[in-house]
Amino acid sequence: MSNGVTERTVSERLQGHGIQASAQRVAVAEYALRTTDHPSADVVWAKVRESFPFLSRATVYNTLNLFVAKGLLRPLVIAEGRVVFDPNVEPHHHFVDEETGEIHDVPWDAVAIRSIEPPRDFELRDYQVIMRGSRRGRPARARPRGSSRSSVK
Amino acid sequence: MSNGVTERTVSERLQGHGIQASAQRVAVAEYALRTTDHPSADVVWAKVRESFPFLSRATVYNTLNLFVAKGLLRPLVIAEGRVVFDPNVEPHHHFVDEETGEIHDVPWDAVAIRSIEPPRDFELRDYQVIMRGSRRGRPARARPRGSSRSSVK
DNA sequence: GTCTCGATCTAGACTATGTCTAATGGTGTG
DNA sequence: CACACCATTAGACATAGTCTAGATCGAGAC
Known part of the structure; x- marks a missing residue:
């Protein structure tokens, strides 16, 4: 390229x-x-x-x-327990696979936002949509967190 | 109440x-x-x-x-270095004050989304808009991270 | 009342992420 | 060469979170 x-x-x-x-x-x-x-x-x-x-x-x-x-x-600040880095500094959204923890870029125009209103007295510097889900066909129950075993007995 | x-x-x-x-x-x-x-x-x-x-x-x-x-x-998973908990389990968005680290709830209808398209082969379970900014009138430069001193000399 | 069993709670060890410090080393300028 | 400045290093430190083994609690059986 x-x-x-x-x-x-x-x-x-x-x-x-x-x-x-x-x-x-x-x-x-x-x-x-x-x-x-x-x-x-x-x-x-x-x-x-x-x-x-x-x-x-x-x-x-x-x-x-x-x-x-x-x-x-x-x-x-999307992944659990750590900060990750993205070399794509242009505006875009993210999709988090809740089963694997993988983060995927989502193009800016995959979301059509008509209006957005920050709280009163606050100035909006930037924003993004965080989507969560999983690969199609998998049910995706308990999220992996730290170790591989369930965190609630 | x-x-x-x-x-x-x-x-x-x-x-x-x-x-x-x-x-x-x-x-x-x-x-x-x-x-x-x-x-x-x-x-x-x-x-x-x-x-x-x-x-x-x-x-x-x-x-x-x-x-x-x-x-x-x-x-x-919004704040740096830790998971925070929200007793409001209804859908809503969040605004992060980049100066103080404070997180504020934003009502669901403060954002009007016309369409949203997850990546191919992925199933969208839920989503929210994360806004970042600061209180009006303050410039908000270097974000506090861990300690109070600048992280880049 | 007391015994037993499972659930809950506890202190503390342990792991992982991230920051700080003091010392070392390299490079450019005079 | 000497000096100053900046990058780099190892390791100590701080903090978030998990795990483990044992103590304790509470409800039902007798």
């Missing part, structure tokens, strides 16, 4: 957002800015270390937070 | 949902089923212990998860 955004090297993208490039930051960016998996910070750490073993956990957290501050990633 | 729902005692509500009442469960319910604060489990623990000191943390977690399983509470 050569759409004028992804054809630039990762290193150039970082510098274009005012981020000093370094070996570690490029390695994190190569994964985190290309994936569609909505990984958590620890998942990024594990993935990147496969090809770049000299990388501390603190650096991954620092780097991801830096990318968020510079507008390269968006943090999502 | 005597609207046919809240006029029943908490103990009766628990039994009506198939939950064996106990001193601890009633104490948790008195707070968690009445509040509009969207508390986390540890907040519930702290609040309830003010008037009911003999209460372990595990009991609070067990009890809240039981209430969720029985449909008395809805878990929300």
